[in-house]
Each structure stands twice: as structure tokens, then as C-alpha cells.
């Protein structure tokens with residue numbers, strides 16, 4: 212009996228996996244495969260993503276072995292690897308869940324055309340989104356550029372199917388094709404191994420499910436307030452699990468709604484969390500129709516914008532040495548743990564693009580390299596939102612004050628003290644603007660400004676006026 216190929220991509224889970232369910236329904240042996248494709252069609256993942264991928268694949272491998280199956284690992288261009296596997300196994304069908312990033316979607320389309328041309332069946336499913344990103348349309352059939360009407364339409368269109376349970380067994384082929392090993396792929400960093408700060412993460416499906424259950428039971432009820440407090444564990448921390456498809460957004464939706472039905476969280480909190488899942492959907496549909504959202508301004512009026520080079524400012528931003536405590540705390544959290552709180556992502560992105568006037572693409576690339584949840588659509592979409600170049604973008608005159616943001620969202624400085632320990636002994640609100648702290652207080656806190664912690668790389672008021680001028684010029688010309 213010839214087997215079918217089940218091609219895992221960003222759906223590294225057994226439950227709620229429509230491609231897996233359909234492959235099993237074929238009633239023949241299933242050969243699960245993961246392909247590490249490093250060709251130009253695929254944007255090279257950053258080191259933090261590869262760290263996660265390594266553990267996530269190990270977890271999927273173990274889960275498949277628990278079902279009497281395996282995960283075949285192959286490195287190479289996806290079309291060539293699949294061709295080899297089809298020839299080696301005699302399989303006549305390939306099952307996979309779709310990816311919607313334009314580069315990958317185009318590659319998949321070519322690949323599917325090629326396979327079909329050779330008489331191979333290709334079965335494609337939506338496993339990664341609440342709705343396929345190209346399916347939410349305005350009344351006249353166009354795409355949405357503004358979140359609120361998009362989300363209203365998406366919610367009206369959405370009917371959640373029942374959860375698909377994880378199988379307990381997968382029929383194995385008589386002979387397994389050769390597999391490389393995860394160790395061969397060297398996805399975990401060595402020389403140096405910089406990942407000590409990543410120890411708080413547990414990639415994998417069962418870990419994602421446990422995190423979701425814990426979130427809806429203990430944090431969802433206060434989500435809308437706590438989600439904006441970087442010093443509080445108030446969000447789900449599911450983003451990397453969602454990016455790698457260890458859990459489906461539909462499972463997140465069901466769990467949140469379930470908490471609402473049980474009375475564990477008020478409807479308003481459930482709705483707020485669902486709306487954040489909605490932003491993930493919105494960014495996916497924006498990316499799906501843009502050329503390359505990580506390169507091209509969604510708003511082409513910005514194409515001639517005079518971004519500054521500012522190598523020293525960019526370096527200070529990357530290293531968390533700007534002299535603005537909330538920015539530095541965020542950038543250090545990112546570097547150390549591969550994740551940054553959403554509120555602080557907005558503050559840091561605003562600081563780079565508005566205070567320093569550095570091109571948003573450079574910040575997007577830095578996040579791409581360092582985030583465990585780096586996601587083409589969500590990263591580029593949010594960067595463009597903050598920079599003002601995106602769909603439904605933040606207004607250009609919104610220039611976050613790092614001091615006001617810090618005071619409002621990290622009022623007692625808990626987050627700053629955690630990530631910028633040299634400021635830990637500064638009292639209360641003074642922590643948000645160390646350069647304004649009287650010298651005797653600095654001395655008492657053991658802090659030498661300019662030595663232990665930098666003075667601001669740019670003066671806030673000067674930077675604000677400069678940004679308003681640059682953005683204002685652009686708006687007045689168009």
C-alpha cells in the first residue's frame with residue numbers, strides 16, 4: 212500500500228491539525244516529514260527562531276514516536292526533497308497546512324503545480340489561522356485596511372469546527388525513508404551558547420496546551436488591565452507556540468470562550484484576548500496581499516522618507532544602552548530571553564523610528580533575528596504600524612514619551628529594575644528619567660550617570676520636534 216506524505220511546516224502539533232486528520236483518513240501509512248529549506252524563497256530564520264525550532268521538532272518527534280510513528284528530517288530545497296521522498300516511498304499524495312507569507316505561498320503554489328503535473332495528489336488545509344487570510348472581504352469584495360471593520364467581518368464569518376483530537380496511532384510505512392538527525396542540523400547555538408536566558412521557554416505542543424490552560428484559568432480575568440503592565444505576568448506568552456503551530460488559534464479561541472462560559476473570565480476580557488488573536492489574523496491578511504511587508508512600505512508615500520543612518524544610535528538601541536530606562540529594559544529583555552512585552556515592543560519601535568528616525572526595516576530585522584516568536588506578518592505589520600507606514604497605522608504625531616509610558620505602565624519600576632539592574636536602587640518614579648535625578652540621590656543609589664548607565668543618546672524634546680517636522684513635511688507634500 213503506497214503511503215502518503217504529511218509535510219509538517221508551521222503546524223508542529225498533533226491535535227487540531229486538519230492536514231494530519233485528512234492524511235489519516237486516507238487509510239494508508241503516513242510518512243511525516245519536516246524539511247529545513249534554506250533556499251532564497253524562504254527568509255532565513257533568526258537564531259532565536261532556530262533555537263525554538265530545534266526544541267519544537269524534538270517534542271514533535273517524541274509525540275509521533277508515542278504514536279508508533281517517526282518524523283523524517285531532511286535538509287534542502289522543499290521541491291527537491293519532496294521529489295526524492297515520493298520516489299523513495301512510492302507515495303502518491305502530499306498533505307500540508309497552508310502558509311500565507313507571500314514568498315512561501317508562491318513557492319508552495321509552484322511546488323503544488325509541479326507535483327500535480329506528475330500525477331501526485333496535493334491536499335492543502337488551513338491549520339494556522341482562524342480564517343484563511345484571503346477569505347475576509349469587504350461587501351464589495353475588497354481587502355480590509357482597517358482593523359475594526361476587518362475584525363467585525365471576520366467574527367461574523369467565523370464558525371469554529373469542533374476540535375480535532377490528537378491521534379493515538381499513525382500507521383507506519385513498511386520501510387522508513389532515511390532521516391537526518393536534529394543534532395546534524397546544529398540549530399542550538401554553540402560557541403558561544405548564548406541561550407541561558409531562554410530557559411523559561413518550553414517549546415512543544417503539550418507545553419503550549421498547559422500554558423494556555425494556565426492562562427485562561429489564572430490571567431484571562433484581568434487580561435485587559437494586566438496585558439499593558441510589563442512588570443506583571445499578564446499575557447499568555449503563547450506567541451512563539453502559535454507561530455510554530457504547536458497550538459492552533461482555534462484552540463486558543465475555544466479555551467478563552469470556554470473560560471467565559473464557565474464564568475472564569477468576564478466576556479469583555481475574553482473579547483479583548485480574542486481581538487489580539489484578531490490582530491494576528493489582520494496582519495496575516497495584510498502580508499498576504501502586500502509585495503514584501505518586511506521591505507515595502509505599505510503606504511508608498513513613505514518611499515522617499517529621509518531615514519537617518521545613525522549607526523551609534525542604532526547600536527545603543529540594540530544593546531539596551533539608549534539612556535531611556537524603559538527602552539533599555541525592553542531591548543535587554545529581548546536579547547536575554549528572545550521575547551519582549553508588547554507594550555514595550557511598541558515603545559522601543561517608536562523610539563527607533565521616531566526619536567532616532569532610523570528606518571523601521573532595520574528594527575524589524577533586529578527583532579526578526581532575536582525574537583523567538585519572529586513572524587513575518589506580525590513583525591513587519593507591527594513595525595509598519597508603529598512607524599506610521601502601515602495599514603491602519605499609528606498617527607505620525609503619536610510619538611511615545613518613554614518617560615510617560617514608563618510611568619504609566621511600569622509605575623513602580625518593577626520591570627526596569629528587573630532588566631536594568633544598575634538603576635535598581637533609584638527610588639520610585641525617578642527611575643524613568645535618571646538624568647533628572649538630583650546628584651545626592653544618584654550618589655545614594657550608587658549610580659554614576661555616564662559611567663554605570665548612559666546619558667540619553669538623544670534629548671527627548673529635540674527628538675520629538677525633529678520627528679514631527681520630518682513626518683509633518685511628508686504629510687504636507689502628499
Ligand SMILES: Cc1cc2nc3c(=O)[nH]c(=O)nc-3n(C[C@H](O)[C@H](O)[C@H](O)COP(=O)(O)OP(=O)(O)OC[C@H]3O[C@@H](n4cnc5c(N)ncnc54)[C@H](O)[C@@H]3O)c2cc1C
Nearest residue numbers: 446447448449450487488490491553556585586589590593
Ligand atoms: C514592533 C512589534 C513587533 C512585533 N513582532 C511580533 C512577531 O514577530 N511575532 C508575534 O507573534 N507578535 C509580534 N508582535 C505582537 C505582540 O507584541 C506579540 O504577539 C505579543 O507580545 C506576544 O505575547 P503574548 O503571546 O503573551 O501575547 P497575548 O497578549 O497573550 O496575545 C495572544 C496572542 O495574540 C497575538 N497577538 C497579540 N498582539 C498582537 C499584535 N499586535 N499583532 C499580531 N498578533 C498579536 C499573538 O499571537 C499572541 O500570542 C509585535 C509587536 C510589535 C509592537
